[in-house]
Amino acid sequence: MRILIAGCGYVGEELGSLLLADGHDVWGLRRNPRSLRGGIEVIAADLAQPEDLRDLPESLDVVFYLVSPNGSEDALYRRAYVEGLRGLTGALHQQRQKPRLLFASSTAVYAQSDGGWVDESSEVASDHWSGKRLLEGEQLALQALPSATVIRFGGIYGPRRTSLIDSVRSGRAIYRADPPQYTNRIHRDDCAGALRHLMGLENSESIYLGVDNESAEERAVLLWLAGVMGSPEPRAAEKKEASKRPRGNKRCRNARLVQSGYTFRYPTFREGYSAVLEGMV
Numbered sequence: 540m541r542i543l544i545a546g547c548g549y550v551g552e553e554l555g556s557l558l559l560a561d562g563h564d565v566w567g568l569r570r571n572p573r574s575l576r577g578g579i580e581v582i583a584a585d586l587a588q589p590e591d592l593r594d595l596p597e598s599l600d601v602v603f604y605l606v607s608p609n610g611s612e613d614a615l616y617r618r619a620y621v622e623g624l625r626g627l628t629g630a631l632h633q634q635r636q637k638p639r640l641l642f643a644s645s646t647a648v649y650a651q652s653d654g655g656w657v658d659e660s661s662e663v664a665s666d667h668w669s670g671k672r673l674l675e676g677e678q679l680a681l682q683a684l685p686s687a688t689v690i691r692f693g694g695i696y697g698p699r700r701t702s703l704i705d706s707v708r709s710g711r712a713i714y715r716a717d718p719p720q721y722t723n724r725i726h727r728d729d730c731a732g733a734l735r736h737l738m739g740l741e742n743s744e745s746i747y748l749g750v751d752n753e754s755a756e757e758r759a760v761l762l763w764l765a766g767v768m769g770s771p772e773p774r775a776a777e778k779k780e781a782s783k784r785p786r787g788n789k790r791c792r793n794a795r796l797v798q799s800g801y802t803f804r805y806p807t808f809r810e811g812y813s814a815v816l817e818g819m820v
C-alpha cells in the first residue's frame with residue numbers, strides 16, 4: 540500500500556518503520572525533516588500552507604495524521620489539529636484522493652474530573668481550549684473522510700521520553716493523593732502497533748481509546764519507579780502544589796481496542812518503564 544504519515548515525529552517514525560517492514564511504501568511529512576528513519580521518504584511541508592501540499596504522493600491508500608502542536612497555546616493547537624488537517628483533507632480532495640484516514644487525538648477531549656471510568660461512548664465536553672481544538676479536529680476528520688478512524692491516546696512515553704523517570708530519580712516527583720489522581724498512558728511502540736492494527740481492520744469503529752491495560756494511580760506509578768530505581772520515595776503534593784498540576788481525573792478503558800484484536804506489547808507501565816529503563820543503561 541501507499542501510505543502517508545503526516546506529522547512524522549516520535550510515533551510516526553516508529554510506525555513508518557513497522558509499515559516499511561510490512562512491505563508498504565511510506566512517506567513521512569513534517570515541516571523540518573532531518574532525515575527520517577531508513578526507507579521513509581521525506582516530504583518537507585507545512586500542513587497549514589496549501590501551496591506546500593500541491594505535490595502529495597499519488598494514489599494514497601492510507602493517511603495517518605499524527606501532528607502535534609509545538610507549544611501550549613490555543614493558536615498552536617488550532618493550527619495543528621484543525622488548520623493542518625483542513626489543509627491536508629482539502630489537498631486530498633482537490634487531487635481526487637480518498638485514502639483511509641487515521642487521526643491521532645488525545646484523552647484530553649474528556650472533561651471528567653471525578654476519577655470515574657470513561658470509554659468511547661462517554662461524554663466529551665472539554666471546557667478547555669486544548670480539548671475543544673482536538674474535538675474540532677476529530678469532527679473534521681470524520682466529516683472529510685467518513686471512513687476515518689480517530690484514536691485518542693493517553694500520555695505517550697518510551698525511549699527518550701523519560702520526564703517521569705527523571706523527576707523520580709532526581710527526587711522532585713510529587714503525587715496527588717487526595718483524591719487519588721489516575722493516569723492513563725501508552726508506550727510509543729504500542730501507539731505505532733495500535734495504529735498499524737487499526738489500519739488493517741476491515742470494519743473499524745470510528746473512535747478508539749489508545750491507552751494501556753491499567754489506568755494507574757499517579758502515586759502507584761511513582762512509588763513503583765522509585766522502588767525499581769532505588770530513588771527517594773516521592774511525596775504527596777501540598778494543596779498549593781496540587782492545584783498547579785493538570786486538570787481532569789479519569790480512568791480510560793481500552794476494551795474496544797483490545798476486543799478489536801490488539802495485543803499490547805507493554806500492557807502496563809511496569810513492562811513499559813522496565814523496557815525504557817533497560818534502554819537507558
Ligand SMILES: NC(=O)c1ccc[n+]([C@@H]2O[C@H](COP(=O)([O-])OP(=O)(O)OC[C@H]3O[C@@H](n4cnc5c(N)ncnc54)[C@H](OP(=O)(O)O)[C@@H]3O)[C@@H](O)[C@H]2O)c1
Binds near residue numbers: 644
Ligand atoms: N505526546 C503525548 O503524550 C500525546 C498524548 C496524546 C495524544 N498525542 C498525539 O499523538 C500524535 C503523535 O504524537 P508524537 O508524540 O509522535 O508527536 P511529535 O513527536 O511532536 O510529532 C508530531 C510531528 O508533527 C509535525 N508537525 C507539527 N505541525 C506541523 C505542520 N503544521 N505541518 C507539518 N508537520 C507538522 C512535527 O514536525 P515539525 O515540527 O518538523 O513540523 C512533528 O514531527 C499527535 O497527534 C499527538 O497530538 C500525543
